Amino acid sequence: MIDYTSQPKDNNFSINKHSLQAVFGIPGVVFYDSVISDNLILLSARLKGKTAKCTCCGKRSKSVHSSYTRKLTDLSVTGRAVKIILKVRKFRCRNSRCSQTVFSEQHLPLTQKYSRLTDRTNRYLQKLLIEVSSRKGEYISDLFSIKQSSSTCLRIVKSIEMPEYQELTTIGIDDWAYRKGKSYGTIIVNALNHRPVELLKSRDKEEVADWLKEHNSILYVTRDRSSSYYNAIKSGASKASQIADRFHLVKNLGDYIAHEIRMEYKTIKSSWLAHRKSLYKSKEDNSSLSSGDSENTSDSQYNKHTNSVSHRKQELFNRIHELKNNNYSQRAIAKALNINRNTVRY
Ligand SMILES: [Zn+2]
Known part of the structure; x- marks a missing residue:
């Protein structure tokens, strides 16, 4: 947590509201004050409008009950960390049929409920962290002045919505190691775009066959020479053509050549x-x-x-x-x- 009071005051300066909107502008959000120091930009913000929709019944209210502040991390600028102090109002719901008496105004598209990041920071981190480990993510996010702990990095990656896949017609099946030599699962890849579509916890025939039965559009399956996968495909996708994939054909060829060399x-x-x-x-x-x-x-x-x-x-x-x-x-x-x-x- 940054101690805002410890920022040196002599070098602090601010920029006018028009420039704040131009640089940091988010629809529906008013930036009305700023303090800029050597390593931190502190922005004061509130939401536009005099009314808010009740989160329970959806009826608008203009009766302000109270307010509180939230601290949000935004994308850094010129190497300075950016923190937004957002003033959030609470409103009274005047709908007598509504069970909610007081509600907080919603902050979309600035941030989500309970989040300490702005939405754009969250999206940026998702793209960044999907490429690296959580520990490396902690280090890199610190370099970008949006430091997150390794566990938060992991949580951000897990929050990414899985993409929707079109109907699968051609897939590749192979095993992959949870722990090499100890435990293995099965990876299923869309062979047309080379994107993984499923990770199964084992390479058992039954589990693979069950998955294939749920995807009856599959026409072609590339696989290694494993008899387990052969039987699973026979059982789960009997109409699909089985293809020995190039990698395993070349590997088998190499193994046989090595064997022959050893014999001779x-x-x-x-x-x-x-x-x-x-x-x-x-x-x-x-x-x-x-x-x-x-x-x-x-x-x-x-x-x-x-x-x-x-x-x-x-x-x-x-x-x-x-x-x-x-x-x-x-x-x-x-x-x-x-x-x-x-x-x-x-
Ligand atoms: Zn209500």
Whole structure:
């Protein structure tokens, strides 16, 4: 909460009402005073009109009962935070049939009930915060002089109304991790505009099938190779065509190639070693021809390279055991030697 009384008074100034309306103008709101200091613009405002509609019966009343003030955060200007002190009037309802005796005038389109933000600040924050985490949102909103706590940032994002989707015809289904390796849900995406339309809490066949039954306009479903999703689509959208999506086709292809390479590893390795040896030999032959040296040293060059690799591995091995003997953990050794933890073997 800003302590308004602590603002330095010597440098304070104000601007006239006409300029206030031009800069901050909101329909139905009158800005009638301002105090501008180095880091804060304080605006006094009230709502236009001498009457207000009863929030219960809708009948207009001009009988003012009392008033109170609300402090609202508005969008910042030239790096200064902007606070609006809004004077809100309470009216008496003169409708004898109405159960409401006193009501407060409504502030639309300035702000919502109980909100501490103006509507335009809320809309601005919604667009900003949807792109970042709540903690980052707290930091960024502070940079824009409209600081909100991380929990408020989260609440603002949750208040965003979900867009209405047209009839779904083509969707993609895949799993996603609440916590990788632990728990998974199902994400459903509109494949035509690539926007997510649903997050299901599990990837169970029954839950996916139930969702599909509620959306009987679906004609095409792209999916991975999971038999669970295959059965769910068969059950929930039997008329829909199932399509193996490109990502999983490429991934499967990659997996099979890797598998084949592993199976033929010995053959490939011996071929590669023979090829590399011949490269060294060819290089050495050229070198001998140009220098006139007839001594064939390709074997020694190749062995020198191989020995160098072995030497490095041996050094790494020795270093790992040295650290282990000094009671280093596997994780600490990996960190100290800047290698993967799985590389550390005793
Ligand atoms: Zn009323």
